[in-house]
Amino acid sequence: MTVVEKVVPIIFRNFNQNIEILVFRHPIAGIQIVKGTVEANEKLEDAAIRELYEESGISSASIDSYLGLHHPSELKANWHVFVCHTTEDLKDSWVHSCNDDGGLEFNFFWHPLAEEPTDEWHQIFKELLEFIKSRY
Template sequence: MAVIEKVVPVIFRHVSQNIEILVFRHPIAGIQIVKGTVEANEKLEDAAIRELYEESGISSTNIHSYLGLHSLFESGPNWHVFVCYTTEILKDNWTHFCNDDGGLKFQFFWHPLAQEPTDEWHQLFKELLEFIKSRY
C-alpha cells in the first residue's frame, strides 16, 4: 500500500524584529497551516505550490527551501514542509473561499513565530508549528 504524501507550503514574513508565519482559521477545525495531499505522479514542489494556491489564493509562489519531513504517526502520512515565497503583496488578513469539503471560507492571518499557539489551534498543527520552529 502506498504511503500518502502531504505537503505543507509555509510562508514567513518579517515585521519589525518579529518573524510571522501564515496561518488560517478553518470554520470547523481550528487554526491551521496550509497542507494538502500530493496527487498521483505529482512532484512534491508542484503539489506545495498548487495547495497554497487552492487554499489561500496566493498564485505567484516559488519554493525557497525544503524544511524537512514531519511524521505524525508511524503509519500516517508524511508531511513534507517547504518554505515558499511570493512576489504578491499579502495583506495582514483575508478570507479565501476554498472548494475543499464542498466549499469553505478560510480566514488567513499572520501568527508570530515566537508566540505559543492558543487553544484554538488544531492539535496536529500545534505539533507541526513546533517542528517548523525547530527547523527554521
Template structure:
C-alpha cells in the same frame, strides 16, 4: 535509526502531505501564514500529494486552492516530518510570494466551498486552544527548522 518512508505507499494511501510554509519578517520577529477553518480551527496550508505529482507542485497548488495565492515559488526544502497523526508524513517547503495583506478571506476550491480566514501567526507566540495538536507540533518543527537554516546561513558567511 529511522526507516526510509515508502513514498509510493504513502502517496497511494494519501498519507504524504505537502505543507507550503510562507513567512514574513517584522520588527517583532517571524510570522507564518495560517488560516482559520470554519469547522476545524487554526491550521497551516497543507494538502495531499497526488499520484504522479511532485511535492513542490502540490505545495504551490495548495497555496492557490486554500489561500488564493498564485504567485508563489518554492525556495527551500525545510523538513520531512512524520506527523504521528493518521500515519501521515508532512513535507515542509519554504515558499516566497508577493507581499501579502495582514489578513484576508478566501473561498477554498478544494474544501467544499468553505471560507478560510488567512492571517499571520507570530512564531514567538504559543498557539491557543483553537489549534489541533498536530498543527501545534508542526509549528514547533517549522520554528526549529527555520532556526537551524538561519544558523547554517550565518555560519557560512
C-alpha cells in the same frame, strides 16, 4: 498500510522585528497551516505550489527551500514542509473561499513564530508548528 504523501507550503514574513508564519482559521477544525495531498505522478514542489494557491489564493509563489519531513502523531502520513516565497503584497488578513468539503471560507492571518499556539489550534498543527520552529 499505505502512507499518504502531503505537502506543507509555508510563508514567513518579517513584521515589526518579528518573524511571522501564515496560518488560517478553518471554519470547522481550528487554526491550521496550509497543507494538502500530493496527487498521482505530481512532484512534491508542484503539489506545494498548487495547494498554496488552492487554499490561500496566492498565485505567484515559488519554493525557497525544503525544511524537512514531519510525521504527525495522529496520522500515517509524510508531511513534506517547504518554505515558499511570493512576490504578491500579502495583507495582514484575508478571507479565501476554498473548494474543500463543498466550499469553505478560510480566514488567513499571520502568527508570530515566537508565540505559543492557542487552544484554538488543531493539535496536529501545534505539532507541525513546533517542527517548523525547530528547523527554521
